[in-house]
Ligand code: ASP
């Protein structure tokens with residue numbers, strides 16, 4: 001059994017979905033489980049819809065209309081028969097949002113978010129399932145909320161591994177058919193929908209692969225494989241043919257936009273290789289990630305994270321950053337679900353670089369005691385260079401204003417002022 005994951009780009013148009021069907025057909029000799037994301041930028045649009053709905057703005061209806069239109073257009077490009085049952089199935093799925101919009105929002109923003117944003121994956125998997133069946137394959141649609149069991153941490157659902165693996169194991173032995181389900185979403189014991197964090201579909205795929213003891217997981221992407229830098233930003237970007245799990249995790253951890261960092265652990269633990277392959281050139285081998293692969297440190301990996309904020313937290317009463325004080329401070333970040341992209345310590349202060357997120361920052365600020373002073377600098381970028389040379393650093397920061405820098409033997413991290421566009 002193999003698991004294939006198709007992200008937003010692979011399902012963003014009728015042409016891409018036809019390509020997906022070809023890839024699946026060519027590989028359907030083996031039993032396949034397919035995990036799909038929402039189509040194109042649907043998750044972003046649903047996020048906006050949710051915030052408009054909670055704010056009580058009519059804009060929510062406009063956005064929903066646009067999202068429905070986009071899906072209609074894709075379906076029109078895939079199904080000749082306007083009476084195909086998929087049209088009704090999709091309309092009935094969007095109705096869930098309409099019903100929510102008739103009522104007042106739930107007091108927990110994140111609860112609303114998950115019930116709304118998850119519709120993107122539900123709709124896309126229904127369309128693709130119908131398309132695979134139309135092509136002559138036998139495809140069975142599964143509701144991931146009955147397989148990925150989580151707690152009720154909305155937007156960051158924590159997986160209950162015992163329950164999840166028992167449910168997923170029940171899928172083994174379903175011969176001669178392709179199974180399709182949604183990435184990114186799970187369900188609570190009260191049957192509410194949760195999501196696993198943005199870009200969480202890779203993680204869902206890894207959970208399915210590990211619980212099924214799959215032969216491999218393949219993530220189909222709009223890049224040739226895992227690159228040492230974002231090809232959209234660096235002309236000289238090179239592909240890794242292979243990477244050890246640990247290196248893939250390093251890249252993901254520092255923010256390379258390749259796979260969700262949570263993806264690696266379940267695969268590594270179960271010894272399942274991960275392939276990252278180019279969706280538009282399925283004949284190419286992409287990158288293989290497993291335990292046997294060789295560490296490649298003869299050229300640097302360059303990771304640029306935009307939209308960063310630097311927080312400087314200093315004490316006003318001369319308490320210094322000992323292990324107790326520091327432990328309390330770090331816990332506040334954990335409680336607010338804020339990832340520390342870089343951390344630097346001095347006796348009386350701590351600097352951290354985090355992703356820009358006003359909501360989370362508000363939550364954190366509310367928790368800081370009066371004996372602390374917080375300064376916030378926005379409009380920054382974080383450049384991480386693994387296996388750097390001095391020349392690499394020099395060339396990459398030429399002409400830039402460096403706000404903070406930190407060097408270890410293999411890793412350089414520099415907080416830079418954002419370039420004016
Ligand atoms: N659709 C979700 C997102 O865009 C999950 C994913 O694609 O991985 O974040």
Ligand code: MG
Nearest residue numbers: 007008037199
């Ligand atoms: Mg994605």
